Amino acid sequence: MTETRTPVAEGGCQCGAVRYAFYVPLENSHACHCRMCQRATGGAFALLVGSKTKDFAWTMGEPAVFASSNLASRAYCRDCGTPLSFSYNMPEARFYVTTGTLDHPETAPIIIQYGVESRIPWVKFCEEIPSEATGEDPKAAEFFKTMASNQG
Ligand SMILES: [Zn+2]
Numbered sequence: 001m002t003e004t005r006t007p008v009a010e011g012g013c014q015c016g017a018v019r020y021a022f023y024v025p026l027e028n029s030h031a032c033h034c035r036m037c038q039r040a041t042g043g044a045f046a047l048l049v050g051s052k053t054k055d056f057a058w059t060m061g062e063p064a065v066f067a068s069s070n071l072a073s074r075a076y077c078r079d080c081g082t083p084l085s086f087s088y089n090m091p092e093a094r095f096y097v098t099t100g101t102l103d104h105p106e107t108a109p110i111i112i113q114y115g116v117e118s119r120i121p122w123v124k125f126c127e128e129i130p131s132e133a134t135g136e137d138p139k140a141a142e143f144f145k146t147m148a149s150n151q152g
């Protein structure tokens with residue numbers, strides 16, 4: 001398949017085997033403090049930014065994918081282990097990459113924080129950025145009730 005679109009943002013894993021591109025401006029740059037993102041990234045929180053799935057493509061290599069729950073998948077480089085993406089298993093949902101894997105993460109300042117119920121108390125980070133707890137929105141709460149984690 002030949003890609004004819006012009007990338008707006010690109011990035012990839014630390015070893016360079018897997019690369020990706022977005023073809024529209026990045027949306028909803030955020031930190032997620034939830035336990036699942038902490039474990040998936042090995043960090044105190046995940047930094048994620050994305051677009052509609054149709055405006056994203058893997059452009060080099062093929063990542064491995066772990067279904068961290070019945071609702072979501074996380075891609076990572078099978079060679080170097082870099083956590084690369086987070087996406088709900090819904091075509092209309094945004095496809096997120098880990099902000100630190102962008103070639104220019106400085107172009108994606110965070111605008112919201114999620115999962116603040118699991119925010120580690122000593123994490124003093126962008127405290128002026130608006131935040132919400134997982135399931136704070138009643139519609140999201142219904143969705144998260146259907147989640148079964150595959151994390152150990
Ligand atoms: Zn890699």
Ligand SMILES: [Zn+2]
Nearest residue numbers: 032034037115
């Ligand atoms: Zn999370």
